[in-house]
Amino acid sequence: MDYEGLEIQEAIPEASSMIETFRAIGYNLETAVADIIDNSITAGASRITIQRYWRGGKSVITIMDNGCGMNNDELIHAMRPGAQNPLEERDEKDLGRFGLGLKTASFSQCRKLSVLSKKDGYVSYWTWDLDYVALCKKWNLIHWIPDEFSTALDEVESGTIVIWSDLDRIIPTNTSQSNEVMKERFSRSLEKVRNHISMTFHRFIEDKILSIVWGSQTITPWNPFCQDEGKRQTFPEDHLPGNVTMKGFVLPHKANFSTERAYVIAEGPKGWSGQQGFYVYRGKRLLLAGDWLGLFRKEEHYKLARVMIDLPNSQDAEWQIDIKKSKAFPPAECREQIEQYAKQVRSTAEQVFRHRGKILKQRAGSEFFPLWLEKKKDNNWSYVINRQNPVIDHIKRLVTTSPNEAIEGLLKLVEATVPTKTIFINESKDEDKQEPMITVDTTLVKQTLRTLYNNYLSNGKTSKQAKALLKLVEPFNYYEDIIEAL
Template identity: 35%
Template sequence: MSDIESIVSIPDPGRTMEGLRDTGYNFETAVADLVDNSIAAEATKVDIQVARDFRGNIRLLISDNGIGMDKKGLVQAMQYGSPRRPDPASLGKFGLGLKTASTAFCRRLSLISRPSGGAVALMATWDLDHVIDNRQWLLQMTEEVDSEGLEKLDDVAPGSSGTVVLWDKVDRLLKNYQDPTGAPARKALDKRCGELREHLAMIYQRFLDVNDKRARDVEIRLNGKPVLAWDPFQKGLSELVAEDSPRVEGSGAGFQVRAYILPRREEFPDDEQAKAAKLSSGMQGLYIYREERLIHAADWLGMYQKEPHGTLLRVEFSFDHKLDDAFHLDIKKSQIILNEDLWGWLKDQFLTAPRREADRRYRQGKKKEISKRSKDAHDASNNSIRNKEAEIGGARVNVTNPDTGEVTVTNGQGTFKTILKISSASKPGEVYVQPAEDVADGLLFEPAMIEQHKAVRINTQHPYYHKVYVPNLNSSVTIQGMDSLIWAICSAELSATTDKTAEAFRDMRYEVTRILRKLVEGLPEPDTDDNSDAP
C-alpha cells in the first residue's frame, strides 16, 4: 500500500467569501442571527439601527451590552468556523452566522467590541474587496474605531462591556433604484424595517415578554423604538386543546408540543386584538422553538396543505440543544428535519383531534358568516326577476294547503297537484330568490312559493354555494346570473310538471345536487375574512 500524502489545501479567500454570500439568508433571518450572538453574549439590551445617508448609502449597526471581547476574542469571532461556544445551549451554534448573515447583504463587515475592566474598544473588519484584491484572508484590526459605532456602543453600554456589528457597502438589501436617495427607495427601506420589526417580535417573543419566565428578559430596540413581543398562540384568548412531552429515542431528551385553537375573528374582545392575532390561513401550522427562540414558523412540514379551514390552529413545538443532532438543525438554525416515526406520530396521532376541532369551529363560524354575508347578496336578483315576472309568464300556482305545502299547478299540460315549500319573505322584496340554511335533504335548491310568488330557496350550506357563490358575493352581476339560472330551472319545472313527471323532477334535483357537490370538491376553500392579515 502506497503512502498517503496529506496536503494543506487553502480555499481561495475571495471566491469563498463571495460564494458564502449566497447561503439563502433573507434580511430578517440575517439580522436575527446577529441578535442571537448578542443574546449568547448575555446581553440584556440590543439596539438596531438601519439608516441611509444623504447619498442613499445604507448602514446597519447592532449594538449590545453583552460581555464583549478582547483582541483574541475579536479574531476568533471573525474567523470563518470560529471556535465552539462553551455553552451548548447558546443560540449561536456553528461559528458562521455572523459572517455569512452579514456578507449576504454587505461587502464590509466590522465588529467593534469592548471587554469589561475599562479596556479600549477595538474594531476588526472583513472587507471583501480588500480580500479579493490581496488574495489573502486579511482581517483588518484597529483601535481607530468607527465614530458612529463607538457612539452606539457608549449609548447601549456606557462605561461597560459590549459589542457593535457594523455593515457598510450594503449592496443587497434593496433593489437597484435609479435614485437611491428618492422617495421610492426610502419607502422600500421603511417597509423592510417594518417587516424586520414584526419578525423580531415573533422570533424573540419569549425574551421580550417580561411575563414569560421561560427565557431571560432582553430589550430590543429598532430605530429608536422598542420591539414588542408578539405571541402567535394568543394565550389568554386561545384554547389549549392538546399537549404532550414525548422523548426522542436514543437522545435522552424530550420536547414539548401544544396545540392551540384561536378564536374566530368575531370572537375576539375587540378589533385591535383580532388584528394583532394575524388570523389568516398562512399563519397556521407548527411554530418550532429551540432554546426558547422561534426558528421556524407557520409550517406543516409537508404534513398538510394550508387550507382556510385550518386557520385557527397553531401548534407550539419546543426543544433544547440536546436534540440538535436528532432534528438535523440547519446552519441558519431555521429548519429541522423530523425522523419518519416522529413525523408520522405528529401527523396521524397528535394533530388529528386538534385539526378536526379547529375545522369544526372554523366551519361553524363560516356558516354564520356566510348567512350574514348572503343576506343582501340576492337583492339585485329579486329586483331583476320582479321586473320580468309578468313578461316571463309560465305556470300559475295556487297554494291550497300552506300547512302541508300542497299547491295546484296550472300549465300547458293541464292542472295538477304537487307539494312545494311554502315560505315567508325574510325581508321585503325577497320573494323570488331566498338564501336558506334549511333546504330539504341538503339539496342545493328547491322550488318554493314565497308570498304567492314562484321562487327558489338556495342552500347556503351546500358546498357549491360555499365555493362558487361565496367568493362572488360582492359581484352583483355574477350572483344575478347564477340566481337567474336556478330560478329559471325551477320555473320551467313548474311549467312542465305533470302528475307523472313531478317525481322525476325531484330526482333530477337530487342528481344535480350530487354532481355539483362532486364537481366543486377540487375548488379552493374561499377565505371570507375580508380583512385577514397576510403572513
Template identity: 35%
Template sequence: MSGKAWYDVSPSAARLTGSLRDIGYDFPTAVADVVDNSVGAGATRVEILIEFDGTESRVYIADDGHGMSPAGLLEALRFGTRRGYGRGELGRYGLGLKTASLSQCRLLTVVSRSSKSAVRTCARALDLDLIEEWDQWVIVDPANTDPAAARARQWLAEGTGTVVIWQLLDRVLPEKRPEGGWARRRLDSLAARTAEHLGMVFHRFIEGAAGRPQLVLTVNGQKVEAWDPFARQEPATKELPMQRFEIESPGSVGKVELHRFVLPARDRFTDPEGFDRLSGPLNWNRQQGLYVYRANRLVQWGGWGGIRGIDEHTKLARAAVEFDTDLDAAFNINVAKMRVTLPPQLRQLIEPAVNELCVMADDSYRKTSRTSRLVPTNLGAPAEVRAASQAAATAGLALRMAAMEADQWSAWERIEAVLREQSPEVVHLLGLNGI
C-alpha cells in the same frame, strides 16, 4: 497520514466568501441571526439602528452583553469558528455573524468591550474588497478615522457590550441612485419588516418566558412588541394537553414537547385588531400549523410538516414543537437557522395529536359559521329544535374524536365520503360539512 503524500489546498478566500453571501438570508433574518449572538452573550437590551445616508448608509446592532476580548473577537470573525457551543446556545455552525452580515454588506465591523472596570474596546473588520484583492482570509483593525467605529466606542463607554456595524450595503440599496427617495423608502420598509420579524422569532425572550431576563429590542428607537402566535392572552383560546416525545439523535436521545392551541374565531376575539394582528405575516390560512422552537427561539412557522395539507377549516389550529440544541442533527437545521425538517419518527408520533387538534379547530370554525349563518333564520325555532341541532353537531364531533382515539382516522374519512355522497342530510345534521 503516515506514509501518505498530502497537500494543503486552502479554498480561495475571494471565491468562497462571495459564494457564502448567497446562503439564503434576507434583511430581517440576517439581523435576527446577529441578535442570536447578543442573546448568547447575555444581553438584556439590543438596539438596531438603520440609518439612511445614500452610499454611506449604515446599520448598527448594539447590545449590552458581556462583550469579547481581542482574541475572542478575532475568533468570532473566523469563518467556522473553533469555539464550541453548549446545550441551549443559539449558535451552531460558527458562520452566522459573518454570513448573515456579509449577505447584506461588504464591510462588517465589530466593536466590543468585555471589561467593566476598564474602558477599553477592541475593533476588527471583515472587508470583502480587501479579501477579494488579496484573496486571503484577512481581518483588519479599522482605522481610528472610521466614524462608525468611533461612534460605537462612544456607545460602549457606559459598560460592556458589542456593536456590529454594516457598511457598503450593496445588497440593500439599489445599484442605481442609492441616494434617492426610493432607497430611503426601502430602508424604512426594511426597518418595519425587521421589527415584525424580531417580535415573532424572539417573542419568548421579549416576554421574559425563556428562563432568562426579559429582552428589550428596539428598531430605530421603537420598542419591538412580542407576537405570540398562540394568542394565550385571549380568554377564548383553547389549549390542549401538552405531549412529550423522545427522539433519537446521533449519540443521544432528546425530548420534544408538543403544545396545541385552537385560536378563537374573529367574533370571539376581545377586539378585531387583535384578530388581524394574529393573522401573521402569511395570513391565517398559511399561518396555521406547526411552530418549531429551537432553544425557545422560533425558527419555522406555519404548515403541517407533511402531516396534512392547509385547509380553510383548520386555520385556527396552531401547535408549538419545541426541542433543544442536542437534537439539531435530528431536525437537520440549516446554516441560517431558518428551516428545519421534522424527523420521520417524530412525524409519525405527533400525527394523531395533530389530527385531533385539527378536528377541534374544524369544529370551532364550523360552529362560528353555523352561528353566523343560521341564527338569523332560526330565531323562531322552538328551543327543543335548537337543542337537538346542537346535540347532533356534538355527536358529529364525538364520532370524529372516537375515530381519532381508536386510530381509525383513515377509515372515518372514507365513511364521511360515503355519507356525503349517499346521505348528505345526515352530514349536514352532524355538522360534518360546511353550510
C-alpha cells in the same frame, strides 16, 4: 484508514470565491438580523438596539448589545468563519450552530462587516472588507472601524456593536440619498425585519429576559398562540424523544376574539392561512413559524390550528437545523407521533371554523335544529334542507293561506343560509370533485321535466321549442338525454 505515510497537500479555499459562496447561502434581511441577535443573546445581553441610517447607497445598519463583550483575541476568533464545530456540545442557552452566523448573515447583506467590542474596559475592533479580500486574495481582516462609531460603546460597561455598511444586497451602491423610491423600499424591508424580530424572539421579550429597541421604540412581542384570549383551546403537552415537547392550540373563531384589534393582530405577518401549522422553537428562539413540516397542506379551514414544538440545542442534528436556523425536519422515528397529535388539533380547529353554532348547541343543552343537513354517499356530498326545522314547518303552514309570501320567504331563507363554508371544506378534502345533480333521483327529474314540458306545449310552444328551452334551464341542462326522450 491508516493515514501514515500518505502524501498530503493543503488546499486552502480561495478567499474571495469562498466568501461569495457564503453570500449565496440564502439569508434574507430578516433572518440575517435575527442571526446577529442570536449572538447577542448568547453573550448575555439584556438590551439590544437596532439603528438604521438612510444615506442612499451608503446607508448603514447597526446592532448593538450590552452583553459580555470580547477581548481582541476573542473578537478575532469570532470573526473567523467556522469558529465553532457544530458537533461540539454547547451550553443550553447558546443559540449558535455552525460558528458562521455572524459572518454569513452579514456577508449576505453587506460588503463591509465591522465589529467593535468592549470587555474589561478595553475596546477591540476589526472589519471584514470584501473588496479588500478580493484585492489581496487572502483571509485578512483590517483594523478599521467607521469613525462615527468609534465611541459607540463608551457609555456601556461591556457590549458589542455590529456595523453593516456597503449594503449592496439591499440598496445598489450608486443610489442617491434623495432617491425617495429606494428610501421607501428600504423602509418597507426594515419593517419586515421589525415584524420578524417581534415574532422570532417573542418569548425572550415576554419573559423580560430581553428588550429590543428599534430606533427609539421598544419592540413589542407577537405571540402566535394568543395567550390572553380566554376562548383559546389548549391541548395537553406531549413529549417526543430527546427532551422535545409539543403543545397544540386552537385560536378562537373571529366572533369570539376579545376585540377586533386582537383578531387582526393574531393574523400575523403571513395572514391567517399562512400562520397555521407548527412553530418550532430552539431554546425559546423561534426557528420555523407556521409550517406543517411536510405532513399536511395548508388549508383555509385549519387556519386556527397552531402547534408549539420546543427543541433543546442538543437536537440540532436530529432535527436537521440548517445554517440560517430557519428550517427544521423532524426525525423519522417521531413523525407519526407528531402527525397524530397535529390531526387532533386540526380536527378541533376545523370544527371551530366550520360551526360557530357548535358553541350555541353546547350552551343550550337541548336539541338543535340546523337548517341544512350534510349527507355523504359513495364519496359524494349533498346538502339538503332539514324538513324538521321549525322555520320550514312554519312555511309549510303559510303556503295554504299566503303561497306567494311562503315561496318568497323560503327562497330568501335558502339564499341567505347556503352553507358555503361547509361546502368549501368538504370539497377541498376530496380530490375528485362531484358534478352537480349527481345524487338526485332521476325519477324526480323526469317528473319535473314532464310537468314543465307540458306547460310549454300548453302555452303554444312546439315540442322542439320546448325541449330547446328546457336545455337552457339549470339544473336540467345536465339531462339532455331525458329531455330528448320526452
